Amino acid sequence: MTATEAPPQxxxxxxxxxxGDIVFSRTSLASGAAILVILALVAVFLIAxxxxxxxVDPEKFIGSPPSLWDYVWPLVFGxxxxxxxxxxxxxxxxxxxxxxxxxxxxxxxSQFLGYIIDLLAAVPSVVYGLWGIGVLAPxxxxxxxxxxxxxxxxxxxxxxxxxxxxxxxxxxxVLGVMILPVMTxxxxxxxxxxxxxxxxxxxxxxxxxxxxxxxxxxxxxxxxIISGAMLGLGRALGETMAVAMVLSPTAIVSFALLQSxxxxxxxxxxxxxxxxxxGVNVNLLIFTGLVLFVITLIVNSIAxxxxxxxxxxxxxx
Amino acid sequence: MSKRIEVNDLNVYYGKFKAVEDVSMLIEPRSVTAFIGPSGxxxxxxIRTLNRMHEVIPGAYVEGQVxxxxxxxxxxGVDPVLVRxxxxxxxxxxxxxxxxxxxxxxxxxxxxxxxxxSKSDADELVERSLRGANLWNxxxxxxxxxxxxxxxxxxxxxxxxxxxxxEPEVILMDEPCSALDPxxxxxxxxxxxxxxxxxxxxxxxxxxxxxxxVSDRTAFFNIAGTGHPGKLIEYDDTxxxxxxxxxxxxxxxxxxxxx
Ligand SMILES: Nc1ncnc2c1ncn2[C@@H]1O[C@H](COP(=O)(O)OP(=O)(O)O)[C@@H](O)[C@H]1O
Ligand SMILES: [Mg+2]
Numbered sequence: 001m002t003a004t005e006a007p008p009q010x011x012x013x014x015x016x017x018x019x020g021d022i023v024f025s026r027t028s029l030a031s032g033a034a035i036l037v038i039l040a041l042v043a044v045f046l047i048a049x050x051x052x053x054x055x056v057d058p059e060k061f062i063g064s065p066p067s068l069w070d071y072v073w074p075l076v077f078g079x080x081x082x083x084x085x086x087x088x089x090x091x092x093x094x095x096x097x098x099x100x101x102x103x104x105x106x107x108x109x110s111q112f113l114g115y116i117i118d119l120l121a122a123v124p125s126v127v128y129g130l131w132g133i134g135v136l137a138p139x140x141x142x143x144x145x146x147x148x149x150x151x152x153x154x155x156x157x158x159x160x161x162x163x164x165x166x167x168x169x170x171x172x173x174v175l176g177v178m179i180l181p182v183m184t185x186x187x188x189x190x191x192x193x194x195x196x197x198x199x200x201x202x203x204x205x206x207x208x209x210x211x212x213x214x215x216x217x218x219x220x221x222x223x224x225i226i227s228g229a230m231l232g233l234g235r236a237l238g239e240t241m242a243v244a245m246v247l248s249p250t251a252i253v254s255f256a257l258l259q260s261x262x263x264x265x266x267x268x269x270x271x272x273x274x275x276x277x278x279g280v281n282v283n284l285l286i287f288t289g290l291v292l293f294v295i296t297l298i299v300n301s302i303a304x305x306x307x308x309x310x311x312x313x314x315x316x317x
Numbered sequence: 318m319s320k321r322i323e324v325n326d327l328n329v330y331y332g333k334f335k336a337v338e339d340v341s342m343l344i345e346p347r348s349v350t351a352f353i354g355p356s357g358x359x360x361x362x363x364i365r366t367l368n369r370m371h372e373v374i375p376g377a378y379v380e381g382q383v384x385x386x387x388x389x390x391x392x393x394g395v396d397p398v399l400v401r402x403x404x405x406x407x408x409x410x411x412x413x414x415x416x417x418x419x420x421x422x423x424x425x426x427x428x429x430x431x432x433x434x435s436k437s438d439a440d441e442l443v444e445r446s447l448r449g450a451n452l453w454n455x456x457x458x459x460x461x462x463x464x465x466x467x468x469x470x471x472x473x474x475x476x477x478x479x480x481x482x483x484e485p486e487v488i489l490m491d492e493p494c495s496a497l498d499p500x501x502x503x504x505x506x507x508x509x510x511x512x513x514x515x516x517x518x519x520x521x522x523x524x525x526x527x528x529x530x531v532s533d534r535t536a537f538f539n540i541a542g543t544g545h546p547g548k549l550i551e552y553d554d555t556x557x558x559x560x561x562x563x564x565x566x567x568x569x570x571x572x573x574x575x576x
Contacts, residue, residue, distance in 0.1 A: 107375075201412040201476070203373055205426035205483065206402035215425060219416035 043293070050287035056280050062273070063251070072288055074251045078263030079292065081255070082168055082243065083236035086175035091229050094180055098187035103213060114188065121181035129245030132174035137165035137246070140173075144258045155255060162260035169257040171246040175239055179232035186231065190224025191217055223307045230303040237267075237296055244268035266292040319346040319517040320386040320403075320486040322367065327381035328546075329362050329371060336362045338546035340381075342536060349513050351528035351555065352521045354538035355575065359547030360521045361409075363538070364489050367519065368404035369397040385486065402426070405480035407490040411472035413464030413479070420460040422475055423447060426483040442482055450478035451508050470501020477508065481516070488512065490520040494527065506531050525571055529559050537567045 058067050065071040097117070101110040144167070148159040198216035207215055218225075249264030249272070264272070266288045277285055322344040329337035337359035344350050352360045365371040366379050369390060383390040390400050405426075413422045423443045427434060434442070443460065447453040452474040456467060464475060473493055480488055490509075494502040509531045512518060522528050528535055535558040540547045551558065551567045562568045569575055 195412075197408065197410060197412040198414060200370065200373065200408065201414065202425075204368065204370055204401055204406040204408075205429065205479065206398050207426075207429055208398050211429050215414060219414070222416075 046286060046290040046293055049283055050290045051283070052280055053283035053287040056283075060280050061284055062277070062281050065251075068284075068287070071251070071284065072291060074253050074263045075266045075269050075288055076291060076295070077253045078168070078249070079237055079265040079267070079295070081263065082172045082175060082265055083233055085169065085172035085257075086179060086236045087229060087233050089173065090176035090180045090183060090232060091225075093176075094183035094228065094232070095187055095225060097180075097184045098191055099213060099217070101184075101188050102191035103209070103217065114185075117181050117184050117188075120177075121185065125178060125239060125241040126245075128174050128178050129242040132170060132242060132246040133166065136173060137170050139165075140170060141165040144169075148258055156257050158256050159259070161258050164260070166246050166248060167258050167260070168247065168262040171243050171262075174242045174246055175236045178239060178242060179235050182235065183228040183232040186228035187221065187225055190221040190228075194220045226303055226307050230300060233299055234296055237265075237292065237299070239265075240267040240271045244271045319515060321346045322487065322517065322519075323382075323384040323387075324367075325382040325384070327363075327366060327379060327383065329359065329366055329379050330377065331362075331374065332376035335546040337366075337538075338548050340549045342549060342552050344517060344519060344534070346517050347513060347515070348534060349509060349518045349520060349532045351532035351535045352519070352538060353523075353525065353528050353535060354547070354550075354570070355540065356523075357543070357547070358538040358540040360538055361491050362547070364491055364519060364521050365406075367487070367489055368406055369400045370406060372397065402483055403485055404487040404489060405483065405485035407473070407476050407480055407488065407493045409492040410496050411469055411476055413472050413475050415463060415465040417464050418461045419456050419464055419467070419475060422464040423478050423482050425479055446478040446482040447475075449481050449512070450474040451504060451511075452478055468501070470497045470504060473497060473501065473505060474508065477505075477512075481512070485516070487517045487519065490518065492521050492523060495523060502527070525559075525573070529555055535559070537562075537564075537570060539566055539570070 053061075053068065058065055058071070061068075061071055063071070097113070101113050101117075105113060141164075144161050144165060147157045148161040151157045152159050194217045198220060199212055202212040202215040243265050244267075247262050247264055247268065248260075249269065250261040252261055252263055254261070254263065270285050270289060273281070274285055324340055324342050324344075327337070327340045328335060329340075340363060352364060354360055362371065367383060367390075371377050371379060379391060381391075385403065389395070413419075414425060417425065420443050423446050424434070424439055427439075427442065444453060444457075447456065452471060455471060456462075456475075459466075465472065467475065473496075477488075477493075494505050497505070506527065509518060509520065520528075520531065532555045534553065535555040536552040537550045537558060538547050539550045551562055551564045553562070558567060559571050562571065
């Protein structure tokens, strides 16, 4: 700047407040705040109602467990184990279906398939539970028997096999089917958004279609796949009816998939036990709800961490 | 390493729409051929038929022949994947793989089809390709950084390095400088001059000076109007196209009267 500078502007430009902007910014602020308030209220309720269960003598709980953790731990285990199984089965399938819809199927067929998937998402969970008991459990019995006989030396498949087929594996399959639609829908959306630029970069190097997918579509879709998996996992962790209907629970911690004694899940246990609970047992159930709340929070934070970790390489710039 | 390209009576379609009509031309090895012409006349469409990238678009197909050293790219049983290894391509917008490091970007084509390559061979190839693309000195200290972390001009040279790493016979470039600043553009033009020693190069450009600076031969394409197919109007030595073209439309275009 030179010494003969223009005199400072005497009438500074004042930002004009427009009604539309004000309304919009206030509404979005209020919505954002409402989420936090609701979350806080839920947390406060859970913590306040859990406190009595933390201080009381565990002898007073149903089944007189030696300690609070002896009651909660099998449920936590069952919840994580069944959800992990469901995710392990459903995620590869969801990615596969989404890839088929986005990159392999002719346009007509892919629209039809997309429609079917969305329809699956609208089926209420009670129906899945009924399907699990009535159709799936009897259908998988022979397969379970075969697995225990021939692969029984693997602890996962150790016998004796359940006589009803209503095992944690069956419940996990039902959960997997339930979380499949939302995961597929999210993966499909993100795969369709892969920049043509990157797909063509791979093809022009002489990539086959599958190599193109591994070089450009999957890396680009990775955050979406993880988000989809977390949404699915969240649903599986909290799913109540399907598990409550399929499993007849025992308070055990066991990885065995095919036996008749299976751990229950937190949500299913609350649904099954709540009607007959009284006094401090209600607080106990609410405490397990608090644990589920915390587990879900942790799962989501891990997902965030994974998505953010390789941000430099995400191509979102 | 470089090969001659012969195009015979090529028609190029997007579904029912004929985008390019009846092109025949001969491109000599170790030369630079520029395609010029107004927007929409089918330069990109045509250049993409030379490595079978055109058919990637649903409904797109060609009629006619493209021979590379006598072998028809569109002959029965020819695998487009193998064609694209022989004929590399650089796009208008730099498109390094954002999820890969600079090093992995260079190696991307080499590692396709499960081909294995030892660490030392890979290091050597990365250095050779990046040197070939005049990029080595700028990135040698950050080979593990993401491919998208360098400037646009560097990204485009990275894409060239990635293309030459697979040792193609021909390199196609579709307006490789149109998204770049003047300095980066000059860097790429110098590079084209060097690459000509080893490769047959075909470049689409909007920039008349660029065509006259870098190319040996120039093809002028034109279009009668929207909805009509683009046609090859004139194809000759660059010197002649820019000084003494035989078609009036060419003269009007290179002298800036339209386009
Ligand atoms: N993917 C596409 N589908 C249908 N028509 C296309 C497609 N790409 C280009 N075209 C049409 O083909 C003609 C030639 O386009 P293009 O090859 O991109 O021209 P240029 O590169 O010379 O500007 C244009 O009429 C354009 O609208
Ligand atoms: Mg173009």
